[in-house]
Amino acid sequence: MNQVTHVTQVTQPRQPGRLGTGIGWRPEIADAVERMPGIDWVEAVAENLCPGHLPESLLRLRERGVTVVPHGVSLGLGGADRPDEARLTALAERAEALGSPLVTEHIAFVRAGGPLTASPLLEAGHLLPVPRTRDALDVLCENVRIAQAALPVPLAVENIAALISWPGEEMTEGQFLYDLVDRTGVRLLIDVANLHTNHVNRGEDPARALDELPVEAIAYVHVAGGFERDGVWHDSHAHPVPRPVLDILADLASRVTPPGVLLERDDNFPEPGELEREVDAIQETLGRATGPREAVSLSRYGAGDLSRCGAGDAPVVDAGPARQRVGLSQAALLSALVAGTPAPEGFDRVRLGVQARALAAKRADVVAKVAPELPEILAAGYRPAFLAYAQGHPMGGGYRRDALDFAEHLLLGGGPEDADARRALREWWLERSGPVPRSSRPAVRLARATRRVLLRHGG
Template sequence: MELGIGIGWRPEIADAVEALPGIDWVEAVAENLCTDHLPDSLVRLRARGVTVVPHGVSLGLGGADRPDPARLADLAARAVLLGTPLVTEHIAFVRAGGPRTASPRLEAGHLLPVPRTWEALDVLCENVRIAQDSLPVPLALENIAALISWPGEELTEGQFLAELVERTGVRLLIDVANLHTNHVNRGEDPAKALDELPVEAIAYVHVAGGVEKDGVWHDTHAHPVTRPVLDVLAELRSRIAPPGVLLERDDDFPPAEELAGELTAVRATLEAAGKARSGSTSRTGASGHGGIAPAASPVESPDDTTTVATGTRATGTRATDTGVATDGARDRAAVAQTALLSALVAGTPAPEGFDHRRLGVQSRALAAKRADVVAKVAPELPGILGDGYRAAFLSYARTRPMSAGYRRDALDFAEQLLITGRPTDDAARRRLTHWWQDRAAARPPRRTTRLVRAARAAIAGR
């Protein structure tokens, strides 16, 4: 399945995406699409023969629980509506808590890494199989960027992905920006990861921008693509011609000509690396890694029960995969993931073995993302609170973890402000009260109510 060159479709840049030359396909965040109708822009793109791939962010296939049937049904419905050749998701967990831990449900609002252990792999593989059985088209999974590492990991990223593919047959969505992020933040060599993973399983590739602050790389999707990320793309292209490559941008959208320039840089990188690979192959008669030999240094697990060689499939004394994760494995995953997420969003003590400084960076990043997304889904709140919005929200987020999505988060934030007598300005507090009442009620206010409120506000403003 050849996809070609694509770009992430977002409502804010829908017109620019439609006008960009040479776009073969687009990717849309699945949760931002309705299950029964499409935005007009996507309808027009599809009419032109542009493939649209739904990209999920909320399944949490790396989580302790089995995938939610309702979420899977929604993703399947979007796949059918789009007539897509595949759907994609992430190797991550996004929520924790609940019945397995007898604790409140917590939402991360972000993709968090699963430990690269055999037991976590068992859980992930069973969840992936459940998802595959529920979807009408093939599934591809994306490697994620991470600020933190789990203690006691037994596999490298490449080995973990290789085992996942071998057990489930799932395709891979390789994000080269995430490989670069993990290189800066966790010291992991992108070339080694590419040597270890089965490149023939790649469905397509993501390219995105980020920024480095105080030695930490933040995968923002809101900055231009950097040279080091393009270098990782070239490394990948030296091994295989990926079926598709897509530019992601989620915020701080530049003018259309800048997006076009980034796409040109992506094309140029692929072309140059492809020519270099062809020249190397013709000189040596080799194929596969384009003349780059895989590393051969062994990596031993902490308990010395498993020895794996880089550049090969992970092997060792571990028991053969049974295809089913035990309840004990899921319970242990639930406890560990809940402890980590609680430390990140609720201020509980850091679990043993984690880097406290990195946990702090991740915690602040999660709170900042919550503030940004709530401002997008409820733009009236920054309008009402003005310059005080961000400080007020971050203060709220320190003690109030998200439990049911960003729209509910916005309502809970407004409710907490009103309970504590804020804002102190009478007019602003009145506007916030009406905003909360309109959205918390079972039905929207009648037109008469809205007109009376508008008249009162006009009189008060005289």
């Protein structure tokens, strides 16, 4: 017999209304966003913000009455483990610091392994899809409810793009999202670009997904661009929004007027005028699709309303037995993607190869941003060297640790060949891997031992 637990959702103090038109705030386009007309709100990556030292640009936007929503990327609500308390606390602190009406995360797993599966803990460095099974749904629902109880404002979760499909799935995406909302009362952040990605890569019909999901639970909508290569759509957030994505937005808007719509752009930023034209295209699409119907407001789906449709004291199945089953399957998949172990049965090996290369490329890109000195020191040799390193060295401690481990790997291997580059890389590594808190003495011993090896070999 399944064990049943009761979780009471905390009362949320802020009841947001309509968000309107927004754009993803990024440091590279902060000035352009501040000057952009018609922007009602912005979304910022939560992990890139420090509550005590918020960027001046965001503070100025807040002073003007522009809403700021923190968007998390590392919680891993779809993972087999319960949400990390420290990550939840950090997300809550950012919501409080920004005075945000809600916070958002993803229906995805980002790490796997560890004590639950008695295997090495691996980091994906990116969002990976959860299987649409009842086990995965039980785990996700419990994780969402844990997050809801820890956050001071409502939570909305986003559907993600995927290059791969899980074998043996039991539900469509729309059915999976419908059941998630029904059981937790969580809001939805619907990314129409991700619906398009899954249409190209997995043959899933965006219209069917919209037919099945509870559109009245939508908190807001993402719109973004990508590109197609060899029949695979890559959700890059670095290219213009294509017409098929706008068509899906129009279809959604013909069913319900979303409380907010936001343009996402994470890289390869165009001139401000081009960003404004993309926002205009989104607004024109909405204008043609909606007409005079009354817009759905977030306040219609405040905590009180949602608690009456499943987010309050409704019993939920304890996900304990399912966690290990989900954990084992996720660990096997992630190990195949980042550690080169055999592909789990039932997966398309060609697509797994595409996904593995995409993960490695993203690692290289993010490490280059976290540690911009590395591509400067290594020049054209940075990317091939990092991709070769990534094949046999899964990420286990975040991108900053990844940058240090990559540099150490090169130095211990005698590289780079250029003496000046080797000297600069050694100085960079020694400076950043220096003394750490006494609580990390093993790391200190490792750093000292590695220094002795490097100095002995003149690396």
